[in-house]
Amino acid sequence: MLTTSRQLFPMWNQLQQFQGEMNRLFDRWNEDGTRQLSWAGFPPVNVSEDGDTLHVEAELPGLKLDDLEIYVTGNNQLTLKGERKPAVPDKSVRHRQERGFGKFVRSLTLPFAVDPNKVDARFENGVLQIKLAKHESAKARKITVKGEATA
């Protein structure tokens, strides 16, 4: 049965829910103790599909480039891994702590296979933007239909 990209969305949602359960096992990021129910792990991401390109965006303020790692495994798994270290001034007293620190790992299962050699990742002003290109094997191939020769 042919699936259009619209129908792919609800299917992927279920996959994402399963992924969310897995992410919770690895969620080591300490916040103020409360857990937000709306997202499956840290960092929260926004993903969009634009033809043959997948755009993934995450907000990671205060993270240094050296403390961030991005992996593409098995062609359709994207992993974001990093550590946010606090920059506490010397001899200081902490009066308010709202921001979180520590290590995080988050894996996303992508809706199609991507080419790991064609990943573009940019990190500016605390915003990580990743562009992933669809793998050749996952691209749609037009099939020529042979019909009866007209008499």
Add this chain to the structure above:
Amino acid sequence: MAENALKTTNGNQAHGETTRGGHFFTPRVDIYETDEELTLVADVPGVTAEDVDLRFERGELILQGRVKPRQRPGLALLSEYEEGDFYRVFQIHESIDSTRIGAECKNGELIVHLPKAEAAKPRQVQVRAN
């Protein structure tokens, strides 16, 4: 002392109007105190130094960060967070020298330095033996 120096007004509500509508987000903030100053660090991803509007008026420190809308091309598959401008207000006590407030913004983090007024700095008192 710092607890009195920095009290937030109801940060979730924005005072006044801005020319651009939309949600305002309250940035998460850490506050540290040393002998010299109070340091305020806010998470403002997507904000550059030019987009920060930091004002001190009538005893209030108003923090506003403008986020340039980032295009999200194509069909959205997963939307776990929204973008929007940041806004937060703090009440500043007189023990802060408001003329020397400084700030820098890097990597989506805004660091505001609030130096203590001379009179408020802790001073070691010499005790003489006789």
